[in-house]
Amino acid sequence: MKKNLQWKLAIIVVVIGLCLFLIYPPKDKIKLGLDLKGGTHLVLQVLTEDAVNVETDQQLSRFEEVFKKNNITYLEANKEKPGRFYFRGIPVDQEGKARDLIDQYTRDWDYSFSGDRLTFNLKMVAAQYLRDLAVTQTLETIRNRIDQFGVAEPVIQRQGSDRIVVELPGIEDPDRVKNLIKVTAVLEFKLVKAGPAPDEETLLRDFGGKVPEDAEVVRSDPKRGTQGYYLVSKVATVTGKDLRTVRRGVDEWNNPAVHFTLNPDGAKRFEQVTGANIGKQLAIILDGRLQSAPVIEARISDSGIIQGRFTPEEADDLVVILKAGALPAGIKYLEERTVGPSLGSDSVRQGLMAGLVAIFAVMVFMIFYYRLSGLNAITALILNEIIIFGAMGYFKATLTLPGIAGIILGIGMAVDANVLIFERIKEEIAVGKNITSSIATGFSRAFSAIFDSNLTTIISAVFLFQFGTGPIKGYAVTLICSLVANLFTAVFVSRFIFDAFVPTNAKRLSI
Amino acid sequence: MQIFKKTPNIPFLKYKWIALAVTLIIVVAGLINILAGKGLKLGVDFGEGTLIRVMFKEPVSVSEVRKLLSEVGLGDSIIQEAGKESREFQIRTMEKRTTTQDQEIESHQILADRVIQSLQGEEDRQKLAQGLLDLNSIDRASLTNLLRSVAPDEAENLANKIVDYRTEKGIIASWDELKRAPLNLPQEITSYLESRTFLGKMTVLSRETVGPQVGKDLRKKATQAIIWSLIGMLVYIAFRFKGVEYGAAAIFTLAQDVLITMSIYSFTPREINLPIIAGLLTIVGFSINDTIVIFDRIRELQRTMRREKLENIMNLSLNLNLSRTLITSGTVFLTVLSLYIFGGQVINDFAFLMLIGTIEGVYSTIFLSCPVVLFWNQYLKKKKLHK
Numbered sequence: 001m002k003k004n005l006q007w008k009l010a011i012i013v014v015v016i017g018l019c020l021f022l023i024y025p026p027k028d029k030i031k032l033g034l035d036l037k038g039g040t041h042l043v044l045q046v047l048t049e050d051a052v053n054v055e056t057d058q059q060l061s062r063f064e065e066v067f068k069k070n071n072i073t074y075l076e077a078n079k080e081k082p083g084r085f086y087f088r089g090i091p092v093d094q095e096g097k098a099r100d101l102i103d104q105y106t107r108d109w110d111y112s113f114s115g116d117r118l119t120f121n122l123k124m125v126a127a128q129y130l131r132d133l134a135v136t137q138t139l140e141t142i143r144n145r146i147d148q149f150g151v152a153e154p155v156i157q158r159q160g161s162d163r164i165v166v167e168l169p170g171i172e173d174p175d176r177v178k179n180l181i182k183v184t185a186v187l188e189f190k191l192v193k194a195g196p197a198p199d200e201e202t203l204l205r206d207f208g209g210k211v212p213e214d215a216e217v218v219r220s221d222p223k224r225g226t227q228g229y230y231l232v233s234k235v236a237t238v239t240g241k242d243l244r245t246v247r248r249g250v251d252e253w254n255n256p257a258v259h260f261t262l263n264p265d266g267a268k269r270f271e272q273v274t275g276a277n278i279g280k281q282l283a284i285i286l287d288g289r290l291q292s293a294p295v296i297e298a299r300i301s302d303s304g305i306i307q308g309r310f311t312p313e314e315a316d317d318l319v320v321i322l323k324a325g326a327l328p329a330g331i332k333y334l335e336e337r338t339v340g341p342s343l344g345s346d347s348v349r350q351g352l353m354a355g356l357v358a359i360f361a362v363m364v365f366m367i368f369y370y371r372l373s374g375l376n377a378i379t380a381l382i383l384n385e386i387i388i389f390g391a392m393g394y395f396k397a398t399l400t401l402p403g404i405a406g407i408i409l410g411i412g413m414a415v416d417a418n419v420l421i422f423e424r425i426k427e428e429i430a431v432g433k434n435i436t437s438s439i440a441t442g443f444s445r446a447f448s449a450i451f452d453s454n455l456t457t458i459i460s461a462v463f464l465f466q467f468g469t470g471p472i473k474g475y476a477v478t479l480i481c482s483l484v485a486n487l488f489t490a491v492f493v494s495r496f497i498f499d500a501f502v503p504t505n506a507k508r509l510s511i
Numbered sequence: 512m513q514i515f516k517k518t519p520n521i522p523f524l525k526y527k528w529i530a531l532a533v534t535l536i537i538v539v540a541g542l543i544n545i546l547a548g549k550g551l552k553l554g555v556d557f558g559e560g561t562l563i564r565v566m567f568k569e570p571v572s573v574s575e576v577r578k579l580l581s582e583v584g585l586g587d588s589i590i591q592e593a594g595k596e597s598r599e600f601q602i603r604t605m606e607k608r609t610t611t612q613d614q615e616i617e618s619h620q621i622l623a624d625r626v627i628q629s630l631q632g633e634e635d636r637q638k639l640a641q642g643l644l645d646l647n648s649i650d651r652a653s654l655t656n657l658l659r660s661v662a663p664d665e666a667e668n669l670a671n672k673i674v675d676y677r678t679e680k681g682i683i684a685s686w687d688e689l690k691r692a693p694l695n696l697p698q699e700i701t702s703y704l705e706s707r708t709f710l711g712k713m714t715v716l717s718r719e720t721v722g723p724q725v726g727k728d729l730r731k732k733a734t735q736a737i738i739w740s741l742i743g744m745l746v747y748i749a750f751r752f753k754g755v756e757y758g759a760a761a762i763f764t765l766a767q768d769v770l771i772t773m774s775i776y777s778f779t780p781r782e783i784n785l786p787i788i789a790g791l792l793t794i795v796g797f798s799i800n801d802t803i804v805i806f807d808r809i810r811e812l813q814r815t816m817r818r819e820k821l822e823n824i825m826n827l828s829l830n831l832n833l834s835r836t837l838i839t840s841g842t843v844f845l846t847v848l849s850l851y852i853f854g855g856q857v858i859n860d861f862a863f864l865m866l867i868g869t870i871e872g873v874y875s876t877i878f879l880s881c882p883v884v885l886f887w888n889q890y891l892k893k894k895k896l897h898k
Binding site for chain 2: 035172173174333335336340342343346347350358361365366369402404408409411416423427449452458459460461463466467469471476479
C-alpha cells in the first residue's frame, strides 16, 4: 500500500474508532428525547405581579405601623395597585417628619406629597429585582419539590424573563406532578372562632352578618370530605415557615397523616396559643382551604400532626410540598406536552423500522445500480451513520422523533454525493479516459456540486436549530451531523476505497 | 448499469408552457383554497386547541367515539383513527375563542380533561368513585404500594413487570393476559388485583396543549426560521451566481417549491405543526441544490459550445444530469416512503409533506428553473440591448 494511503487509512480508522467509543454503550451515550422516552414537558409562567403585590401589602402595613408609632396621623391608607399605595389626610405640619421616617426606612420606594395625599411608588429597579427574585425562588422551590418527589434526570430551566421549562422524563401520572408543582403550599394554623356552618350566612349569624375585623372565612377543602364554612382568626399562629421537619406517618386511626415538628420560635408561639385555648378548635389551612380542625386537647409545644382523610399519595405529596416550601408567586401553565411511555417506545420501534427499511432499500438500489462501486457507497453510508451517532454522543445531543426522521432523510441524501461522483466518473470513462484518471477527475469535478448540495440544506438546518424548539432542534442536529459526516465519508473515504482497491492499470471499473 | 443507455434527448423546454400552466393551476387552486376555502390548518404547536391520543381496550368506531364526545358538547372535535385495529384514536378539540387569553390554556386543559372523562365512560367513572384503581393508568409507585399487602417482598418487582408489560402493549385488555406468559402472575395476585383494581376502558397515549402565548411565540419563531433560511439561501445564490438571470431563476424556483407544496398540502386534512415547517425548508434546500447543479452544467457547456442556442444547451444540461436528478431524488424518495409507511402516526404528516416535496422538487428543477433564465434572456436582455 502506498504511504499516502496508509495515512488515509489511519485517519479513517481513528475517526471511526473515536465515534464508536463515543457511542458505546448506546444506552448511556445516546439521550432520548421526551417524545421517545415518554414524559412531560411543561412551560409555566411565574406570575411575578404576585411578588410585587406582596411587597406592596407588606410595605403598606409596615408604614402604617411606623406612622402610628411615631404619632403621624392619617385618615386613610390604601393600596391602589401592585407597586403603589397611598396615605391620605396627613396634616401638613407632619409632612417633614414623615419624609425623614420614609428616608430612614426604605430606598426601594419613591414617594411624593400632593395636597394631603402621600403616594408611594415602587422603583422600577426594585420591582425588577422582586420579579427576578420571584422567578429564581419559584425555580428553586419547584426543583426542591421535584427532587423530593423523586424524578430521575429532571430538567428545570428558566426561559426568558418569567418562564420556567420543566421536563420530566418517564412520568406515568403527569396530573399528580402538575398539581404538585402548581400548589402554592402556604400552610397556616389558625384558631377557629366559629363553624362549621353549611353556608356563610349561617356562620355569620352570631356576628351580625359581618365578618369581624380580626377574622376571616375559610371553606373546607372539598377533597377532605366534610363540607363547611369556618370563621378563623386573621393572624396565623404558626405557618409553613416555622416547620422544622415533616414526615409521613399515620394518625390514631391508622389513616395516612403528616407529622411535623416546629422550630424553637414557632414552638414558643404554638405552646402559648394552644395552652391558652384548650378545648377550642385549631384550623389547619393549606392554600386557603381548611384541611382539618382538630380540637386542642392539651398544650402542644413543638410537634403535631396534620390529618384530613388523605390517600397515601396525597399525604406523600403534602410532605413534599411542605418540605420544599411555599411558592413566592403563583404560576400558570402555558404549555403541556405529555407522551406516555408506550407511545414513546412505539415511536422508537417504528422509527427504527423505517430507518432499517430505508437503509436497506438504498443499499439494494446502490448495489443494483453501481455494482461494486455501490458497495463502496454503502461502506461510506454505514460509516456515515456511525459518525452521526458519534457526533451526537460527543455533543450530548438528544435524539427525538423528528431527529430520527432527519437521520432517515440523511440516508437518502448521503448517497447523493456518491451518485454525483459516480455519474461523473461514468461520463469520463465514456469519453475514453483511463480508469484511474476518470476516478480522479470524477471526484474533483463533483466536489463543488457536493459542497453546494450540503451547504444549501445546512443553511436551513442551522436556522431551524436557532429558532426551533426541542424536537425540531433534534431534527436540525441530526441533519447537520449527517451532512457534515457526508463530506468526510463520500469524498474522503470513498476516494480511499477506490484508490486502495482499484489497481492503477485497471481496464474496467464495476460502476 | 444505467437508467439511460446513452444520454437521453428529451426536449424538456418544449413543455415549458404546459409546465407553467400546470403550476399556475395548482398554485391558483391552492391559493384560493388557502385564502377562501378550508386552507391551511394550524396545529396544536401554534396554540390551537388540544391533541389527545388514546387507545381503547376493545375496537370502537369513529362514530362511537364521536357519540361519547357529543355527550359533553365536543362532537365537533376532529377524530382520526390511528393504527390498524380501530383501537387508537387521535382527537383534536377545537379552540374556543370565547374565553380570555388568560384562561385559555386552562380551558384547553379543562376540555382535554372532559374529553378523557367522557371517553372513560360511566362504568369506569363509577368504579373510580368506588375507590377502585385503574390498572391501565396507575403508576409504578402506587401499584407497588397496592401490591405490598399481598406480596410484601416482591411488590416492586411485580409492579415493574406489570407496568412494563402495559407499556409494551399500550393497554391491558383482559385479566387473562396477566395470567398468561410472559407475566404468568400467580392466582392470588391476579385475584387480589381484580378485587382492588379494574381494567380501564381506555388509556391516554399522549396529550399536547399549547396555550396562546407559547403558540404565538412558536408562530413567531417558525416565521423567523423560514425568513432567515430563505434569506440565507438567497445570499448563497447571489454569491454563487454572478448572472442576475440565474439568481432570479433560483429565487423563482424557491418560491414555487413553497407554493406548490403548500397548495397540495392544503387540500389534505393535515395540519401545520413545527415538523412541517422543518420539512418545507428541507425541501427548499434540496430543490435549490438540484437547480444549482443544473445551472453549473449550463454555464460549463456555454463555455465550450459558444455557438449553440441557449435553449439547446439547457436541454442538453438537463438530459446530462437527468440520471443524477432521478437517482438522488429517487433515493430520498425511497427513504421518505419508508418513513411514510413504517414511521408511525406521529411523524406521518412530515413524511407525507416530504413525499410531495421530493416529487415536486424534481418537477420544478426540470421544467421550471430553466425557462425563467430563458425568458429573462429573451425579453429583459433584448430590451436592454434596444436601449
